[in-house]
Amino acid sequence: MQQHLQHPTGLFQGMPPENVFFLIDELGVQNGMGYVVYQYQMHLDPDCPINIYFHMEPIGDASYQLLGALVARARQMRDQALDVKARIYTNVAPGDENTLAFFAHNGLSAEDSERVMLLHMPVGESRVPMSCSMDQVPLNTIEEQMALLGRLQQNDIAHLSLMDLQRMMRTPHFHCLGLFRAGQLIGEAIVSGTGSQCELQAVYILPGYRRQGFAKALIHRLMAIKSSEGVQQVLAHFLSRSGPQRGLARAFQAEEMAVVTLFPKLEI
Numbered sequence: 001m002q003q004h005l006q007h008p009t010g011l012f013q014g015m016p017p018e019n020v021f022f023l024i025d026e027l028g029v030q031n032g033m034g035y036v037v038y039q040y041q042m043h044l045d046p047d048c049p050i051n052i053y054f055h056m057e058p059i060g061d062a063s064y065q066l067l068g069a070l071v072a073r074a075r076q077m078r079d080q081a082l083d084v085k086a087r088i089y090t091n092v093a094p095g096d097e098n099t100l101a102f103f104a105h106n107g108l109s110a111e112d113s114e115r116v117m118l119l120h121m122p123v124g125e126s127r128v129p130m131s132c133s134m135d136q137v138p139l140n141t142i143e144e145q146m147a148l149l150g151r152l153q154q155n156d157i158a159h160l161s162l163m164d165l166q167r168m169m170r171t172p173h174f175h176c177l178g179l180f181r182a183g184q185l186i187g188e189a190i191v192s193g194t195g196s197q198c199e200l201q202a203v204y205i206l207p208g209y210r211r212q213g214f215a216k217a218l219i220h221r222l223m224a225i226k227s228s229e230g231v232q233q234v235l236a237h238f239l240s241r242s243g244p245q246r247g248l249a250r251a252f253q254a255e256e257m258a259v260v261t262l263f264p265k266l267e268i
Helices: 061-081 097-105 142-154 162-169 214-228 243-251
Strands: 003-006 020-025 030-037 050-057 086-089 113-119 132-136 175-181 184-194 197-205 233-239 255-262 265-267
Touching (some): 003 061, 020 061, 132 214, 142 162, 142 184, 142 197, 162 184, 175 214, 197 214, 214 233, 233 243
Parallel strands (some): 050 086, 197 233
Antiparallel strands (some): 020 030, 030 050, 113 233, 113 255, 132 175, 175 184
16 A cells, blocks of 8 residues: 655644654555654764754654655755754664664664763862862752753753752752852753762753863762762763763763663764
8 A cells, every 4th residue: 555745734743844744545544653853962962963863653664755754854954054964863772673673774873872871980089170169059949940951951951851850859869069160150060869879960061161171070079979978879871972971981980881772873
């Protein structure tokens, strides 16, 4: 039975209709759907800042036409900035062999991953960088909490919602540590957790202050604070494709605990 692609007539879950595709058979029955989301992530991935996420379902023989349309649309979107590298990618569970095989057959590489890493305390004392200070960031009001989320989003950290932040704030080991230089907030790091374990939830340094060891200094100080509270393990989720995150993993001699997600990708 022949199938064709069509766009929705209007916005679909907040997305423009041209970024959404429905796979329709001759009887008008929808057998699949997919969409693409444009992301410019210079802070997260300076080597390849355009990362166009795609989602499609179901995955199978009938999906070749749908995948082709999504890649074609992604190529149109990446033409907005031809001077920088771009990729189209999706996420797959490591154990989903059928889906991984489908994408591999279509030329997508699954070498990128999200990994849970165990951070090891660096040798020596945690030092405050010269002409800087560190202090806990106040989050007593909704306005202060929303301001924090806004700063995170400006630095390509968009996975935390207000509900997530408030849930983390209720844990015994929550801490949001700010790095200040000449009175200006130039970076923040957030951890949360219970018992003997906590997790690095987010860290950023403002452009212009990066590659100077500030992120390492922030995390090192947080690890020292949490160690005094009885924390024995600090975990972090790192993306293998992110150069800055790979650098932090090396700085803390991070040990891989698990691979939680694979990201089949195609350079475009």
